[in-house]
Amino acid sequence: MSEGEANVSSDDRVSSGQVVSETAGGGAAFPITNIVQIALIVKDLDEAVRNWHDRFGVGPWNFYTYGPPLVKRMTRHGEPCEYRMRIALANVGPMRIELIQPMEGDTVYAEFVRDHGYGVHHLGVLVDDMGEALSRAALAGLAMTQDGAGFGPDGDGHYAYLDTEPLMGTTIELIQRPKRRAAPERVYPAEPVAPGEPQAPVAGPGG
Secondary structure (H helix, E strand, O other): OOHHHOOOOOOEEEEEEEOOEEOOOOEOOOOOOEEEEEEOOOOOOHHHHHHHHHHHHOOEEEEEEEEOOOEEEEEEEEEEOEEEEEEEEEEHHHHHHEEEEEOOOOOHHHHHHHHHOOOEEEEEOOOOOHHHHHHHHOOOOOEEEEEEOOOOOOOOOOOEOOHHHHOOOOEEEEEEOOOOOOOEEEOOOOOOOOOOOOOOOOOOOOO
16 A cells, blocks of 8 residues: 555545545535636616616626527436526626526526525536536535536537535536637627627626
8 A cells, every 4th residue: 555545534535536535524525616607696687787887887798598499408407408598798807797587497597586586696617527527516415406508609518507505505507618609699788890790709608
């Protein structure tokens, strides 16, 4: 037995070749290293964006509608489903702000509004490999409550929500960004664009 092996306690587990320490509560630790987004659920997306921009100077905002056919694969508690929401995205320094207006379907957003009303819903955590991140989450006892994938123009991009609110007071969204972005439906405030030049998009949900 090497010195390194001798220093690994019996309470440690190994995942993907790395030692994952047990927490005091008995589950594997799930380190968070790259929070890139704060998301809020709002009643009226257009009004919320106007307030954020006109009163607080945050913007420009890119608008998207997420649901079929843009989001190719969607699940709720592991079962295929369909849902729809409107979102708007802007940056404050390096942090992305996401505003979400729930539209249709059984979602983590509608559940949050029923339980808490409107407000801060989740923190977005950037990951390089969603499959590996979800495996680590499962090892830590963190269930995936909802996800969506395939919203990039190349069929990539994936976001997944974890059931972390009882443990840390908010939800964690795992984000694997697509290589390219779909163009936004609109931008507020509208910025003049030269003829034939597309509007540069901000990242879609999940990042």
